Amino acid sequence: MSSEAVSATSAPEVAYPAPVSLGALWPWAIFALALLLLVYFVAVDEGAASVVPGMSLHEWVHDGRHLLGFPCH
């Protein structure tokens, strides 16, 4: 019967992802910010909490609001 000795110094290799540079990250940051703004305007911006006065923004996102299940009226 053969036994293989496992060396205490040979830890299993962990594959870390490659580091991401800021130059490759900023388009995704802008995209994420645009998505957050869109979600804010669809889901939150209404009534007394509205940043944009008037009903124009509400009318623009009204169908999306109902589609996503957010109450509006």
Ligand SMILES: [Zn+2]
């Ligand atoms: Zn509505």
